[in-house]
Amino acid sequence: MVGELAGNYSTVVLMFGFAMAAMAPALVISRMISPRKRSNPVKFLPMECGQVPSGEGRTHFMMQYYPYILMFVVFDVMAIFLYAWGSALLEIPKMATLPMMGFLAIMFGAMAFALYQSGRRRIW
Amino acid sequence: MSVIAPNFKLSEFIKSLLDNVFWIVLLLVLIGIPAVMMVLFFMEMPVIDGELLTPFLALTWLADPSRILPVVKAFMATDIFRVMAFPGFGFAALLAAGTIFVERKMLAKLQLRVGPFYCGKFEGILQLMGDGLKLISKEIIIPAKADKPIFWAAPVLFVAAAAAFVAFIPVAPGWVVADVEMGLLGVFAVIGFFPIITILSAWSANSKFPFIGGIRALFQMVSFEIPLILSLLGVVMLTGSLNLSQIAASQSSFPWIVFLPVGAIVFFITMLAELERIPFDLPEAESEIVAGWLTELSGMMYGLVQLGTYLKLYAFAALFVVIFLGGWNGPMVVPPFPAELLEEGIELGPIVAGPFPGLPLFDQAMLNGTLWFVLKTVAVIFFILLPRGVFPRIRVDMLLNLGWTKLIGLAFVNIFIALGLLYAGVLGPGGLQ
Numbered sequence: 001m002v003g004e005l006a007g008n009y010s011t012v013v014l015m016f017g018f019a020m021a022a023m024a025p026a027l028v029i030s031r032m033i034s035p036r037k038r039s040n041p042v043k044f045l046p047m048e049c050g051q052v053p054s055g056e057g058r059t060h061f062m063m064q065y066y067p068y069i070l071m072f073v074v075f076d077v078m079a080i081f082l083y084a085w086g087s088a089l090l091e092i093p094k095m096a097t098l099p100m101m102g103f104l105a106i107m108f109g110a111m112a113f114a115l116y117q118s119g120r121r122r123i124w
Numbered sequence: 125m126s127v128i129a130p131n132f133k134l135s136e137f138i139k140s141l142l143d144n145v146f147w148i149v150l151l152l153v154l155i156g157i158p159a160v161m162m163v164l165f166f167m168e169m170p171v172i173d174g175e176l177l178t179p180f181l182a183l184t185w186l187a188d189p190s191r192i193l194p195v196v197k198a199f200m201a202t203d204i205f206r207v208m209a210f211p212g213f214g215f216a217a218l219l220a221a222g223t224i225f226v227e228r229k230m231l232a233k234l235q236l237r238v239g240p241f242y243c244g245k246f247e248g249i250l251q252l253m254g255d256g257l258k259l260i261s262k263e264i265i266i267p268a269k270a271d272k273p274i275f276w277a278a279p280v281l282f283v284a285a286a287a288a289f290v291a292f293i294p295v296a297p298g299w300v301v302a303d304v305e306m307g308l309l310g311v312f313a314v315i316g317f318f319p320i321i322t323i324l325s326a327w328s329a330n331s332k333f334p335f336i337g338g339i340r341a342l343f344q345m346v347s348f349e350i351p352l353i354l355s356l357l358g359v360v361m362l363t364g365s366l367n368l369s370q371i372a373a374s375q376s377s378f379p380w381i382v383f384l385p386v387g388a389i390v391f392f393i394t395m396l397a398e399l400e401r402i403p404f405d406l407p408e409a410e411s412e413i414v415a416g417w418l419t420e421l422s423g424m425m426y427g428l429v430q431l432g433t434y435l436k437l438y439a440f441a442a443l444f445v446v447i448f449l450g451g452w453n454g455p456m457v458v459p460p461f462p463a464e465l466l467e468e469g470i471e472l473g474p475i476v477a478g479p480f481p482g483l484p485l486f487d488q489a490m491l492n493g494t495l496w497f498v499l500k501t502v503a504v505i506f507f508i509l510l511p512r513g514v515f516p517r518i519r520v521d522m523l524l525n526l527g528w529t530k531l532i533g534l535a536f537v538n539i540f541i542a543l544g545l546l547y548a549g550v551l552g553p554g555g556l557q
Binding site: 005008009011012013014015016017018019020022023024026027029030031032033034035036037041043044045046047048049053055057058059061068069071072075076079080082083086087088089090091094097104108111115118 | 140144147203206207208212213259260261262263264265266267268269276279280281283284285286287288290291292301302303304305308309310312314327329330331332333335336339343346347349350353354357360361364365366414419420423424425427428431524528529532536539543546547
């Protein structure tokens, strides 16, 4: 039963695999017919607008938007939970919507607090 | 006017061509033909008209349309045809290629330029082919200290993920690669792959501009994923199904955009952000960070990423059509297949072709559905392309603020509109439809 359900998705994997099998030869052919000259080590330096690159390519980089990432972890799960409720909405009794509204109210409160905190940039 | 390179030697050019031909023939003989033989040995061939179809019989029947048509029909019913050609990769790639050309021409007209003009006799129609040839003949430069396996794999994975997205899209009734119960959740799962591939490619390049671009892409996709998911919940609530074919079939009398315009607007804006189109093209902002996460990609790797981007664009536009604009539903405009062709055949002067009993390869409903689907998709693609000639880029904090406060709020407004319509008895069981 479970295998049957998962087997329905085999065509998605097939499509994924076909695209890989069809596109990888483009890279191989390109490698075969294009010129390859290893004359100059500067050629292989990372792009830095014509200058010799300084410093590391992979560094710690401050983006300063962590609250959004933290919110994402919570709300992405919440959104999928809402789908479990929404797709069954036509079958369940109307009273079953009330606890969902309570859940949403709690979530709104939490989200408003998180957004307020994310607005206070200096604490991050 | 191009000038032949000063070191050009015709003999060496011919030698390189012959080298390639030699290797292709060698690999074909040593690997290709045995592989085909092995596949044919293990494959179950279909039985047609009581005869087992062997490759020899299939080649013999090629001359006779009345015998080859069932073979073609049997092939078109297989998963391979769906994946490779019609609702899958070939169809999507064709629409994507058309999109690239139309985008360049339309953008040029918006900015009072001519756009592609010389390649091909008419309005630069062969420009795309020329660009493809140029990209494939360029050297691929991998930056020093890059993580080579990941850097090579990222463009191919990007195209493959876009193709997996295309697999969920129903084009006509019954014509979908993967007709799964949880189709919409599958779409969300595939969309979640793109930021990972982007950040992998950006991190492996060992360069500053791709790194910043990749982080920006991550932020953008993270902050727009939740409004994207929530904006489609209203339709799911009213349809009671996550299957995209059922969602499209439920709109036979009216499209959902009539009742849920707020959700459609939110989904369109998040779609622009997920596609990195112009008001939200921070990850590839060419005036700030060279080309964002595409900076170090050269030659065919860049070409593959472009192909993947446009496949993704087609898939998102098609998803919008399926969920909000009614998918394949539309008035029947395709004429029925002429019946005399089946019974009597064609007589055109000296040419007489016998009756073709198996001829209508595609039935009328499928042709009509595809026509309406393509028309609507092209219209949506036009509206996705349009902002590129009109709007400036927005700042990253404005983007996050927009995604997290305004769009999520509007998505919840949409959910409450859907709930209200359902409980007021306008839609759902006992209501319209």
